[in-house]
Amino acid sequence: MPSYHLKINGESHAVEACENTPLLWVLRDHLDMVGTKFGCGIAQCGACTVHLDGNAVRSCSLPVSAVGEKSITTIEGLSKDGSHPVQVAWKEIDVPQCGYCQAGQIMTASAFLAKNPDPSEEEIKNAMHGNICRCATYNRIQKAVALAAKKMA
Numbered sequence: 001m002p003s004y005h006l007k008i009n010g011e012s013h014a015v016e017a018c019e020n021t022p023l024l025w026v027l028r029d030h031l032d033m034v035g036t037k038f039g040c041g042i043a044q045c046g047a048c049t050v051h052l053d054g055n056a057v058r059s060c061s062l063p064v065s066a067v068g069e070k071s072i073t074t075i076e077g078l079s080k081d082g083s084h085p086v087q088v089a090w091k092e093i094d095v096p097q098c099g100y101c102q103a104g105q106i107m108t109a110s111a112f113l114a115k116n117p118d119p120s121e122e123e124i125k126n127a128m129h130g131n132i133c134r135c136a137t138y139n140r141i142q143k144a145v146a147l148a149a150k151k152m153a
Contacts, residue, residue: 004064008033009077019065024048026064027074035075035103039132046131049104050074056111075103078110085151086110086144093144097135105131109145117152119145 001016008031015030027033027050036059039047043058050059051073078084082091086109096102105128112127113119119127124145133141 002065004067006064006067006072007069008072009074010071015064017064020063022060023050023062023064023067023072024059027059027072033074033076037100037103039101039104044130044132045101046104046108047101049107049131051107051111054111054114056108073107075107078106084110086113086148089144089148089151093140093147095137095140095144097137101131101133105133105141109141109148113145113149113152117149119149121146124149 002019003014003016006013006015008027013031015026017026017030024036024038027036036050037047038060039045041060043061046058048058048060049056051057052062052067053070079087086106090096090102090106108128108131116123116127121142124142128141128145
């Protein structure tokens with residue numbers, strides 16, 4: 001079985017996995033990083049979103065063999081204490097209901113705001129459009145992204 005050396009949340013990890021094993025399952029099953037969630041398995045819902053060199057990617061469809069030397073950030077690595085402005089805004093707006101999709105939502109929002117620190121309401125809607133929330137807290141998600149942008153300014 002191939003061995004992979006991954007940089008996750010600033011730390012190096014060696015894992016043995018089949019080359020086509022999705023990064024999601026390497027994170028969850030091999031490394032016990034369960035903050036990243038399985039939602040659909042076909043990269044459509046966004047629950048499995050992580051950062052790969054700062055870009056939001058769906059880990060359920062990304063084979064571990066495609067990661068290479070890129071740096072991975074999971075929800076566990078966004079901040080050590082939940083103090084990232086997106087996480088703080090999420091708490092202040094009280095976004096989650098069931099909470100299942102929220103790690104992916106937060107990872108999408110934080111990657112988006114890193115590239116667009118002063119987004120319009122329409123840009124926020126478009127950036128978050130690909131993430132599904134089964135509880136339909138979309139209005140609160142958009143408000144939290146806007147608040148996070150202000151906090152990051």
